Amino acid sequence: MRVPVVLSMLAGLLVCPNDTPAHAQQVAASVDSTASVVHYTGTAPLHSWRGTSRSVGGEFILRPSRPDSSRAVIRIPVATFDSGNGRRDSGMRDVTEADEYPFVTFRGTDFSPVTWGRGASGYRGGWSVSGELTFHGRTHPLSDTVSVEVTGDTVRARAEFDVSLSRFDVERPGFMGFTVGDTIRIDAQLAGSIAPDTLSAR
Template identity: 30%
Template sequence: MKNLILALGVILCLGGFVSNIPAKKKVIADTGSSTFMYALRHPLHSFEGVSKSFNGIGVYNEESEKLEIIAVKVAVNSFDSGNSNRDSHVIETIDALKYPSVTFTAEDISYVGDKVTAKGKLVFHGQTKPFTVVGVQELNKGVLSISGDFNVNMIEFGVEPPSLMGMSTDEEIMVSFDFKFKL
């Protein structure tokens, strides 16, 4: 009987500690409702490419209603600009056979209101560099949305910008995203 009372006491005490641990859960971006795209500017025209072949995963703190960790991986050859020749040229320029994906991971995520700042690492063209992405978070009807945009300088990652008719695109790839996580 003493052991039973002692065991119950331990369980009750541990229950108090356990209830103070924030509830965290893995969340996965819904690729059907999420978007990931890039844009490039060329002296003669600008164009965009959209990918539906990406993975976004995070750790969501249910108590604070915030992401604590995020990781995103996108297949370079999955972008569709509506022009297969252009897509092939971009894939060739970025060495997609050698470097098939781009990833971003962050464990340092901070919030000011609905503004989200994720400091992490970007892996592009086989090079890993510290990188910061800023976005906006919205929570609506059980769906966590994180959206934003950022620029990646191709030269900094060892990529020569694609060219057309002897003229190169801008060095900056403009990336925009809108991830939807069902909670």
């Protein structure tokens, strides 16, 4: 998701041979909630719908001299997802027990480049990101390839992946004899500013 994005970008800078050698200074950054959005798409036999949250938060710590000790985390309040249907959103909060488990959280711990290069406007490519997704009080491994673009002092990233409701012990609600599909599609579009000390290091 987005924090893994920023982290991936910065790690990418370290492996580009034409760049300044990495220094040992710790680098930190935060997700820009005003420029980031996460959608989920749910399905039923007769229709599908999309819920959206713009309350994305997160941060990361990157240690250039020890990439294996870098960490990232992003969090989204479950109750902030809005599908445009109040009754459906209320039902979603009920089955996910949002009062008891208010956040969906991703913690990234492993980052590696798949494709990465420098173009006219900056760096871009894909990074393999692995970590743990916590949802409805359950935690499971999650791996995905994140698209990353770096232009000037701005990082943008996009990740799309599926989440199984049954895997996270979420009851699938029914309506008129139909049950909501087990798979929820996540589309995370994240952005943030690179910390000033990172820019100077570049």
